[in-house]
Structure formats: C-alpha cells, structure tokens
Amino acid sequence: MTTLRYAQCWEDADVLVDALAVRPGGTYVAIASAGDNALAMLAAGPARVIALDREPAQLAALALRVAAYRTLAHQELLALVGSRAHDDRLALYARCRAVLDEDARTYWDARQDAVRAGIGSAGRFERYLALFRTVVLPLIHSRGTVRELLDCDDAERARFYDERWDTLRWRLTFRAFFARPTMSALGRDPRFFAHADGPVSQRLLGRIARSLRDGDAGANPYVRWILTGGHGDVLPLALRPESFDAIRANLDRLDVRRCSLEEFVDTYAGDPVDGWNLSDVFEYMDDAAYASLLARIAANSAPRARLAYWNMLVPRRRPDALASFLAEREDVAAPLRARDRVPFYGDFVVEEAR
Ligand SMILES: C[S@@+](CC[C@H](N)C(=O)[O-])C[C@H]1O[C@@H](n2cnc3c(N)ncnc32)[C@H](O)[C@@H]1O
Known part of the structure; x- marks a missing residue:
C-alpha cells in the first residue's frame, strides 16, 4: 500500500464547515486525507458526504476512524488518535479491527507500532x-x-x-x-x-x-x-464531545471512494453537489489543469454550491474565464481566513456556483 502522508487533516475544520454552510439534506464532497474533516462535515447532518482520495493509505486512515466512531466511546476515540495518553491502544484497535474492511485491516495490522503511538502520529x-x-x-x-x-x-x-x-x-x-x-x-x-x-x-x-x-x-x-504532540482539552471539530454522537449517527451517510477528484467529476452521475471540501489539491497541478478541474467541479454543482480550498504556497483563485460559472465569496472567506488556526496557509478561498 502507499505511504500514509497525513494521519490528521491539517486544515481547520471549523473554518471549513462554516465556509461550506453544511446543511441537513445536502450532498457534499470532501478530499478524504486522514478523514477527520469529512467526518466533521457529517456532524451537521447532510444526506451524503462523498469522501474521496486517490491514495489507499489515506482511505485506510479514514476507515480506522470510522471504525473507532462505531465501536469506541468518545474518550477511547481520543486515546486511539493520540489526543490523550493511553497504555493499551492495541486493545482499542482490536475492537475497531472487528468492523474494518480487509484493506484497512491489512494496513493497520502491519503497523502496530503506529497504533501504539496513536494513529494521529502515523503519517x-x-x-x-x-x-x-x-x-x-x-x-x-x-x-x-x-x-x-x-x-x-x-x-x-x-x-x-x-x-x-x-x-x-x-x-x-x-x-x-x-x-x-x-x-x-x-x-x-x-x-x-x-x-x-x-x-x-x-x-x-x-x-x-x-x-x-x-x-x-x-x-x-x-x-x-x-x-x-497531543491536544489536551482543546480539540478539533470532529473530536469534540458534542460532535461525537452526531458523527456516529450519520456514518451510514458517508460514501468513501478511491479515485482522484478528476476521475470523480468526470464520472459522477448523482445529485448535484452542494459543497466541496477541496483541501489544497489545486496546488499540485498547473494553471491549465486547475482551471479545467474547476470548470468540471462547477458543472457538477447545485446552484449556490460552495467550494472551499486552501493555498499553502501556490496562489489559486478562479480565473476570470470562469466568472460566469463561479462567483468569488470573499465576504465569506475573509472572516474565516482571519479565524483559521492552522499556521501553514497563505490563503483560504470560497467560491460559489452561479
Ligand atoms: C492535498 S493533500 C493536502 C494536505 C495538507 N493540506 C498539506 O498540503 O500539507 C490531502 C489529500 O489530498 C489527496 N489528493 C491530492 N490530490 C488529489 C486528487 N487530485 N484527487 C484525489 N485526492 C487527492 C492526497 O492523497 C491527500 O490525502
């Protein structure tokens, strides 16, 4: 299996959920990464969150988190992630393992040291x-x-x-x-x-x-x-006690797919999407690929669907040529950018389908 690059989402989940205005009944797409922000989106009760990633190891990270919400108590989830000290995380893992799919089980069985250290440190x-x-x-x-x-x-x-x-x-x-x-x-x-x-x-x-x-x-x-190396009492959105029951109750609305965002937008045939958590994937492609992907995302969007994404080192904002499909929502993004607590990013962008 591929390398696990991220064992946590290093993108502020509170900023994301507010930017997308996640609402009950809506359909959302999230880059899965380690899974926490796709799960944070579930807490708001949408009809569906499609979590996708092209890296199998990232989906194994998401799968273990999902299993932990299903099988552990809240304090045990925090212990498994590593937010809290715990002296027998393998016992917590054994309970999650019973509901893991085979790929994720194979991945984590081979990484007992990572489980012992807390899965949030494993990337x-x-x-x-x-x-x-x-x-x-x-x-x-x-x-x-x-x-x-x-x-x-x-x-x-x-x-x-x-x-x-x-x-x-x-x-x-x-x-x-x-x-x-x-x-x-x-x-x-x-x-x-x-x-x-x-x-x-x-x-x-x-x-x-x-x-x-x-x-x-x-x-x-x-x-x-x-x-x-831990969270203390200050937790990201998906790990807070008030999110725990809501996420657990909505796990069946999570639709996990192993594919690239590009493949997804070219083959998707479901309900128009109401919001897109796009991480900072646009940094990894050139201007032309970015503009083309943005247009295909707009084509799969419901009217007024929001797109949220970060820029770490590469400036990315919708090109003027797409102005008739996507509106800038700097009024939404600016206050959220000021609140963003992850110290890596140079920009946070919100755009809206017309
Ligand atoms: C974009 S990375 C960003 C993580 C973090 N913001 C950073 O830059 O340090 C998050 C996830 O996006 C996935 N990813 C990147 N490009 C993708 C694409 N085009 N389609 C699907 N997943 C993608 C990676 O596999 C990874 O799990």
Missing part, C-alpha cells in the same frame, strides 16, 4: 512535526517556555513572543528545518512544491509567528499538537 507529515517537537524545539526552548507560551493570556502573549520566544536561534533553526529541501527530504513530497515559487521557510515562519503571537496558541488544537 509522514506528523513524523516530521514530531521530529521538530522532540529534537529541534528542545534546542531552542525548554518545555517550561513552551508551557508558558500556551498559558499566556491575551494581554501578555505578544510581549512574551517578542521578548522570550522570537530569538535568533528560533528564527534560524525554524527556517532551516522548514526549508524546502529539508521538508522535501523528510516531510512533504517534493512534487508538492513543483508549482511553488521562491523560498518557503520565511513565509512559514511569518505564518507560525502570527499563530503564536497574535492568536491564542493555548486554545489552538493544531498548534498544541505541533508543540506538545
């Missing part, structure tokens, strides 16, 4: 973040300093960041670790940078600085995981 990208947390970060800041940052209140955070956190060593080490060659070798497929211009690390440093200095890092589940 190549999460291992890269773990290397940062366990090897690089301790060279820069003590655990006490990390704790102080997470505990800062609004009045003291910017000063703490400027005076204690933002040292020359922080800036230089961060930039070396998150430079394009290091990330390509250890964390992110080099092909993902094919359409990105210019140095990467300075842009990422600016983004993480905004999250740590201007946002509440302690209340941010994504930053908490990067800095501590």
Whole structure:
C-alpha cells in the first residue's frame, strides 16, 4: 500500500464547515486525507458526504476512524488518535479491527507500532512535526517556555513572543528545518512544491509567528499538537464531545471512494453537489489543469454550491474565464481566513456556483 502522508487533516475544520454552510439534506464532497474533516462535515447532518482520495493509505486512515466512531466511546476515540495518553491502544484497535474492511485491516495490522503511538502520529507529515517537537524545539526552548507560551493570556502573549520566544536561534533553526529541501527530504513530497515559487521557510515562519503571537496558541488544537504532540482539552471539530454522537449517527451517510477528484467529476452521475471540501489539491497541478478541474467541479454543482480550498504556497483563485460559472465569496472567506488556526496557509478561498 502507499505511504500514509497525513494521519490528521491539517486544515481547520471549523473554518471549513462554516465556509461550506453544511446543511441537513445536502450532498457534499470532501478530499478524504486522514478523514477527520469529512467526518466533521457529517456532524451537521447532510444526506451524503462523498469522501474521496486517490491514495489507499489515506482511505485506510479514514476507515480506522470510522471504525473507532462505531465501536469506541468518545474518550477511547481520543486515546486511539493520540489526543490523550493511553497504555493499551492495541486493545482499542482490536475492537475497531472487528468492523474494518480487509484493506484497512491489512494496513493497520502491519503497523502496530503506529497504533501504539496513536494513529494521529502515523503519517509522514506528523513524523516530521514530531521530529521538530522532540529534537529541534528542545534546542531552542525548554518545555517550561513552551508551557508558558500556551498559558499566556491575551494581554501578555505578544510581549512574551517578542521578548522570550522570537530569538535568533528560533528564527534560524525554524527556517532551516522548514526549508524546502529539508521538508522535501523528510516531510512533504517534493512534487508538492513543483508549482511553488521562491523560498518557503520565511513565509512559514511569518505564518507560525502570527499563530503564536497574535492568536491564542493555548486554545489552538493544531498548534498544541505541533508543540506538545497531543491536544489536551482543546480539540478539533470532529473530536469534540458534542460532535461525537452526531458523527456516529450519520456514518451510514458517508460514501468513501478511491479515485482522484478528476476521475470523480468526470464520472459522477448523482445529485448535484452542494459543497466541496477541496483541501489544497489545486496546488499540485498547473494553471491549465486547475482551471479545467474547476470548470468540471462547477458543472457538477447545485446552484449556490460552495467550494472551499486552501493555498499553502501556490496562489489559486478562479480565473476570470470562469466568472460566469463561479462567483468569488470573499465576504465569506475573509472572516474565516482571519479565524483559521492552522499556521501553514497563505490563503483560504470560497467560491460559489452561479
Ligand atoms: C492535498 S493533500 C493536502 C494536505 C495538507 N493540506 C498539506 O498540503 O500539507 C490531502 C489529500 O489530498 C489527496 N489528493 C491530492 N490530490 C488529489 C486528487 N487530485 N484527487 C484525489 N485526492 C487527492 C492526497 O492523497 C491527500 O490525502
């Protein structure tokens, strides 16, 4: 099976669900990735969420999460993911295994160490973040300093960041670790940078600085995981207690497909789609392929269907040639972009089918 690149969705689920205005009865499409954001969309009670990915390992990650919602209690789900400490995750896995399909069972049976560590750490990208947390970060800041940052209140955070956190060593080490060659070798497929211009690390440093200095890092589940390797009491949408029962009740409305988005839009014959969670897939293709795919997505959309997607390093916004099919919804995107808690992205885009 292919490499699991992402064991968690590093895209803010609250921003996504608000952007798509997910509503009961609607039909939605989500890039599956590790599955958490497709599951977060289910909590709102749509008729169907079609979760697709071209990588079988990503679908194995989604399948194990689905099995966990079916068979575990909420606190056990958190333990299996790794949000909480637990000393026998294999026992939790054994209960999920009973309802897993054969592909997912084969995948996870061969990765018992990953299960023991918490399945949310199992991706190549999460291992890269773990290397940062366990090897690089301790060279820069003590655990006490990390704790102080997470505990800062609004009045003291910017000063703490400027005076204690933002040292020359922080800036230089961060930039070396998150430079394009290091990330390509250890964390992110080099092909993902094919359409990105210019140095990467300075842009990422600016983004993480905004999250740590201007946002509440302690209340941010994504930053908490990067800095501590767990969520504490601050959870992404799909893992919150109030989402758990709703997701579990709606699991039969999840339709999982192994295919590319391109294959999907070219063969789909179901109800027009009311909303599209497109992750940042457009970064991985050139301008012409992006415009063509966007047009095919619009052709499969219900009137006023929303499209939501992120741009990390490559600017992507619907070309003028598609203005008669898709309207920009900057009025929706701008406040959500300001709320986005994942510190990697340069842009968040919402468009609407006419
Ligand atoms: C686009 S990646 C992005 C993850 C994260 N935002 C990042 O860039 O670090 C998320 C998922 O999209 C899937 N993916 C990428 N391009 C795709 C495509 N054209 N069709 C279907 N899935 C795709 C990948 O397999 C992966 O599981």
